Amino acid sequence: xxxMVIVKANQDSExxxxxxxxxxxxxxxxxxxxxxxxxxxxxxxxxxxxKGARVRLQNRKAMVTDGPFAETKELIGGYWxxxxxxxxxAIDWAKKAPTEGDRPFDLEIRPYYEPEDFAEVAxxxxxxxxxxxxxxxxxxxxxATA
Numbered sequence: 092x093x094x095m096v097i098v099k100a101n102q103d104s105e106x107x108x109x110x111x112x113x114x115x116x117x118x119x120x121x122x123x124x125x126x127x128x129x130x131x132x133x134x135x136x137x138x139x140x141x142k143g144a145r146v147r148l149q150n151r152k153a154m155v156t157d158g159p160f161a162e163t164k165e166l167i168g169g170y171w172x173x174x175x176x177x178x179x180x181a182i183d184w185a186k187k188a189p190t191e192g193d194r195p196f197d198l199e200i201r202p203y204y205e206p207e208d209f210a211e212v213a214x215x216x217x218x219x220x221x222x223x224x225x226x227x228x229x230x231x232x233x234x235a236t237a
Contacts (some may be wrong), residue, residue: 092177092180093175094203095171095201096172096199097168098167098169098171099167099195099198100137101168105140105141105159114189115170121206125184130175130184132171133171135169140158144157145158206221233234
């Protein structure tokens with residue numbers, strides 16, 4: 092089961108504040124633990140929404156809104172992509188994530204749709220094509236080192 096673990100933004104991350112060296116070291120150790128366990132497929136932190144944009148497509152037209160965006164609690168500050176046995180396995184790993192001081196560290200875990208999840212609405216050919224895209228992308232991905 093692949094899941095995306097969404098790290099919620101906060102006032103500090105939206106202000107562009109960088110974490111302490113100690114926190115970076117603790118997060119690096121946690122990431123190395125995830126990699127060594129074969130859990131972490133990808134991950135990264137995101138710059139503040141002030142440096143981003145939103146694109147809304149409707150009726151073949153695009154509306155672009157430059158950041159920053161209101162409602163910090165709705166923004167993403169970073170992510171991991173994990174390969175886990177179950178949602179509970181992902182929750183157990185998430186509970187081990189390091190935190191910094193008393194600031195909340197909010198995570199949201201969302202399973203990916205897998206090609207076979209669309210068996211009721213997609214042809215076997217389309218499902219096979221989706222699986223091939225994922226396999227091709229996985230072959231291109233750099234190998235993680237612990």
